[in-house]
Every structure is written in structure tokens, then in C-alpha cells.
Amino acid sequence: MKKVKVYVTLRESVLDPQGSAVMGSLHKMGYDEVQDVRIGKYLELIIGDSERDVDALVDELCNRMLANTVIEDYRYEIEEVVSQ
């Protein structure tokens, strides 16, 4: 069994109005060091043992559903889960 942590973020070229609003607020609070805020999504998947290559599988899931690659990029980390 594997745990897959998927991070979906807006592409660099795409304006992130939520991130801009949060950054504006942080600046008002006095945190002038903050130069950019981008908001994304974090998903955790538990993948059962399978003959399929897990990277190929996760890429497929991301491309078909979890991310919309017109505006989003994704990356992921895979961890082994030791069953109890």
C-alpha cells in the first residue's frame, strides 16, 4: 500500500486572484517580506497494491481528473505505508 501526496497548483502564467487577495491582506498586516502567495490544493491518496506502475497511475489520475492542465500543474510524493 502506498500513500500519494498530490499538490495541484495554478500555472505560473495564470493569475491567482485568491493568492493576490491573501497577499494584500498579509501586507496590510505588516508582513511586507511576503512577495507572492499562490493557493493550491493538496490531496492524499491511498493506493492499494497493484501490478500497475504507481507513477504511471498517478500521472493518469492527475491528467484525467485531479488537475486541469489547461491552468494547473501538479507534483506528487509517494510513501510506503506499512499496514498495521
Place this chain on the structure above:
Amino acid sequence: MKFAVIVFPGSNCDLDMYHAIKDELGEEAEYVWHDTQDLSGYDGILLPGGFSYGDYLRAGAIARFSGVMDEVRKAAEAGKPVLGICNGFQILTEAGLLPGMLMRNKDLKFTCRTVSLKVENAHTLFTNEYKEGEEIRIPVAHGEGNYYCDDATYQHLKDNNQIVFTYAEDFNGSRNNIAGIINDRGNVLGMMPHPERAVSDLIGGTDGLPLFRSIVKQWRESHVSHA
């Protein structure tokens, strides 16, 4: 002409769509549940607005994998008119039946009011009852109607006259004020504004009616030879 109004869990403009077709247009309409496997009996497919699957993940991202979507794709390939309004537009872009993507409005606000649209292309099966360049008043009600596409896609849309409606004034950040686009073939239209909410003076205007009349007119003309 017989229309299917596709009902997803979370659709909420399906009744308005049904009313527009049945009562204002006088054509046939049926509600079709999202797991239906056969749309062959319908002449036109309508994807209504709402919040299918709660807009979870992204607006339209889950609905596009509904059982009925293979049939919607088949209907589109067969040249039948397919109209997606608001969430219906979002589902069509997620499904890849229309290019681009609808993002969060630039001001993060859900905007619910009547706006002016310009008819950019009156030579489609959805707009032949309008005049080119005509300004019409149609309600919008969305938080994610900020149309985005890359430069190459925009150029393609422009070169092929696929931009059907634009907003007279920008309010949501859509690229070049795009409010509605059609596919290459011209039989799939997606638009954020709600023409089905502008079909009676009683509810504030009738500027949406010509859109539905256009579909029926085109259908009658193309089927008269077979009669």
C-alpha cells in the same frame, strides 16, 4: 423538436431550462438523469447551470465523468446542438468538448445581475435569430466564469469566429471579455450567462428567447427535406 435537459446532482437551473423550452418555446423537453446511457431519442442536449457535485475539486470536474457524458459526446459528434449554460459550460470545458477553462472571477465575487452582451457571431445555429453586433441583456450568476485560454487557443477561436458572445463590460476577468464560445464544428455552445432566465417579460426580459428559437429554426430547416 425534443430536448434533453441533463440533470446532475447539484444542477439548479434545470427547471428554468425546462420551462423555457416547454412553456415559452412550445417545444418538447424531458429531464434526463446524469447516468442515462442513451440520448439517441433527443434532437438537442441542454446542460443546465448549478453546482454539479458541489463544484468539488473544480466546477464540472466530476460531472464530466458522469455516465451520460459519453452520450453527450456522441450527440456532439453526430452534429446535434449541445448547449451548456454556466455550470454546463464548465462541464463542457472540463470534458474537452470546448477549449479553455473557467476560473474564479478576478474579484473573487459571485456576481448575480443582468449584464449586456454583444452578439459577436450571428451565423451559428444558436444565434441566427440575433443580429450581428446586437447588444442583449442576459442575467449572469456565477463565481467562476473567468474564461481562460492560452494565446494559441484564443487566436484559433478568433480566426474561426468561435467567440459567440462577449461582455459589453469586463466584470469577471474573462479573456477578451469572452462570455460564450462554440466548438470548431459549430454545434456545441458554452456560455456563462443564462438565456433561459430571459424568456419572459414577467421575469425581466426576453433577450434569451432568440437563442432557443435559433436552435429550433435551424433544426426545422435541416429536417424539412426529410419530412
